[in-house]
Amino acid sequence: MAALLPLVVVWPLAATVIVFLSAGRIKGRSAGILATGAVGLSAMTGGVLAAGFMSGAVTYPLHVILWEWMRVPGFSATIAFALDPVSLVMIAVVTIVGFLIHLYAIGYMAADPGSARFFGCMTLFVAAMLVLVLASDLLCLFIGWEGVGLCSYLLIGFWYDSPANTAAARKAFYTTRIGDVAMLCGLLLMATATTSLQIDGLLFAVTAGQLSPAVMTGSALLLLTGALAKSAQIPFQSWLPDAMAGPTPTSALIHAATMVTAGVYLLARLHGLFAAAAPVMAIMAAIGMLTLLVAACTALVQSDLKRILAWSTISQxxxxxxxxxxxxxxxxxxxLVTHACFKALLFLCAGVIIARVDHEQDIFRMGGLRRFMPGVTAAFVIGAGALAALPLVTAGFYSKEMILSAVWRGQPVLTPDFILSGHLLWGGALFGALLTALYIFRCVFLVFYGQEKTVPTGRTPWVMAVPLGCLAFLSVFVGCIEMPGDIAPVHLFTRFVDPAGMAFHPHEPVWLLLAGAITPVAGAGIAWIVWGRSRPVTRAIPETGGGTGDLLPVMPLRFVVRITRYDLPDRLDAAAGWMTRATSRMMMRARRAVVHLAAERTAMVGREGTVVLVRMQNGRVRWYAGWIVAGLGAALAWAMLS
Known part of the structure; x- marks a missing residue:
């Protein structure tokens, strides 16, 4: 079984190497089949490991050391993989959802001349993410962390002939690099206090009290900064909506199962370290609360279908x-698991819709599409219901209810004298659930119902329809593995990932569960009243603010949304771009001046040297003999003096 663990990464990595080394000789569809098959083999290998894990043939944690990376006095690092319940869950999410996205991309990218390059980058993305989730050493994890950042740059700017796409790719690269530098500083800080960055050894050092409080708090804060940048949380949220410039399968892969969830995985993997740094935990909770509200408010005033889903990702x-x-x-x-299913479903549905309405992304220019694409409508409504957490019938309800229940009991401690109220955080999260149902069903009613404004063309090929059906099924039923105790005593997920810590589930008041169930239904009802009826309250054109500017309850929220327009990272990105261009111009001018001066001096030296040589080579034998005698005398003098 240990030999199978590296194969999870080897399959997509091998496909990447084959596609890139083929130098275009493998055509787009063949490259898509190769990439999809490789990710499918990775998913099958993960399934075999999971079966062995469940049957007891594999005991966790399963460690496989590939080679020793470095060893210096007082520190060592290895390239090694580890399999435990958390990494097994992430393998399933990355490979299964990634396989469905690759299968969908075969049809979506069929007519694109650069599809082979696209699939090479996509499989490299999956391989880097698998390295990240399997690494047992934080430096090895950092390799995968940087790998997904590089691949996101390549995929966001895939259509590089458009300046907007390349600008979005640079923006994502610059913003996430800020977090990557902070994360590397946190790793170096921990490395100075330990002999290794092995995750198990590091967590043992934390529980054993071998790290000082200052080191734990400082390293946790730096790691949190890296995770916030990768997950597009405030104040790093500006890059993710612009990442919609890439192909839709890229958006689904980045926003659903891979890059943006890497920060969540890192913090969950190192939960022991963060539990020992209580102020950092409180900061994390406050940033999460602020981000989910601001992003939900922003999604409520967007008109671009993909940008609505992008802001939704930030909120979730x-x-x-x-x-x-x-x-x-x-x-x-x-x-994270349920979100990967329903958000991938929503993005892939959006790709089908946009492709069939002549690449129109404005929801106010759509309408009545349910008459032309009933299957896509059903899939999108299922994904929207899971995102909104409609009770009992969607997976999103169970995962969001689990979060709300935990937040109600939580008491994050910023300082001994300042403790965040879990009840206040719960109220904010519940209001965010209302906004979520409001903006996603606004999208549903404007796109699929009402007056027909655009008649779609073509049909959805089976290679794109099958992933939609699979993801719709998962978006409904994957939540059944973890339910509130008042509904059913099913806690399979928590007992799998943490059998010791979550064996006891405290009884919560029934009204908490009812509040979490009624709120999304109320949000969907308000959305129907405003946008869904035959005579809606408002159907304003996008120029008037997306149809929400006339609603009194939303007016105060528009002030909150304004902070996303002029956020600090966006200004820093623009300043960095301006400085880079100015520096490039200065260096170009300096280089031209230096080259021009060097050319002039070289020509002058050549001319003067020619004159000297002409005078020396005059054909007179006595002059030659004199030069020989002078040279011999100089050599003898040098030898005598030395």
Missing amino acids: LGYMYLALGVGAWQAALFH
Whole structure:
């Protein structure tokens, strides 16, 4: 079984090497089949490991050391993989959802001339993410961390002939690099206090009290900064909506199962370290709460279909960080799983819709599409219901309810004299659930109902329809593995990922469960009243603010949204770009001046040297003999003096 663990990474990595080394000789569809098959083999290998894990043939944690990376006095690092319940869950999410996205991309990218390059980058993305989730050493994890950042740059700017796409790719690269530098500083800080960055050894050092409080707090804060940048949380949220410039399968892969959830996985993996740094946990909870509200408000005033889903991703990640901040890393991980299913479904449905309406992304220019694409409508409504957490019938309800329950009990401690109220955080999270149902069903009613404004063309090929059906099924039924105790005593997920810590589930008041169930239904009802009826309250054109500017309850929220327009990272990105261009111009001018001066001096030396040589080579034998005697005398003098 140990030999199978590296194969999980080897399959997609081998496909990447084959596609890139083929130098274009493998055509787009063949490259897509190769990439999809490789990710499918990785998923099958993970399934075999999971079966062995369940049957007891594999005991966790399973460690496989590939080679020793470095060894210096007082420190060592290895390239090694480890399999435990948390990494096994992440393998399933990355490979299964990644396989469905690759299968969908075969049809979506069929007519694109650069599809082979696209699939090479996609499989490299999956391989880097698997390295990240399997690494047993934080430096090895950092390799995968940087790998997904590089691949996101390549995929966001895939259509590089458009300046907007390349600008979005640079923006994502610059913003996430800020967090990567902070994360590397945190790793170096921990490395100075330990002999290794092995995750198990590091967590043991934390519980044994071998790290000082200053080192734990400082390193946890730096790691949190890296995770916030990767997950597009405030104040690093500006890069993710612009990442919609890439192909839709890229958006689904980045926003659902891989890059943006890497920060959540890192914090869940190192929950022991963060539990020992209580102020950092409180900061994490506060940032998560602020992000989920601001992103939900922003999504409510967007008109671009993909940007609505992008802001939705930021908001849902805010829920995960809120859960992590109150210590419920199991709930954050469960929401990561359900979110991967329904958000991938929504993005892939959006790709089908946009492709069939002549690449129109403005929801106010759509309408009545349910008559032309009933299957896509059903899939999108299922994904929207899971995102909104409609009770009992969607997976999102169970994971979000688990977060709300944990937040109600939580009491994040910023300082001994300042403790965040779990009840206040719960109220904010519940209001965020109302906003979520409001903006996603606004999207549903404007796109699929009402007056027909665009008649779609073509049909959805089976290679794109099958992933939609699979993800719709998962978006409904994957939540059944973890339910509130008042509904059914099913806690399979928490007992799998943390059998010791979550065996006891305290009884919560029934009204908490009812509040979490009624709120999304109320949000969907308000959305129907405003946008869904035959005579809606408002159907304003996008120029008037997306149809929400005339609603009195939303007016105060528009002030909150304004902070996303002029955020600090966006200004820093623009300043960095301006400085880079100015520096490039200065260096170009300096280089031209230096080259021009060097050319002039070289020509002058050549001319003067020619004159000297002409005078020396004059054909007179006595002059030659004199030069020989002079040279011999100089050589003898040098020898005598030395």
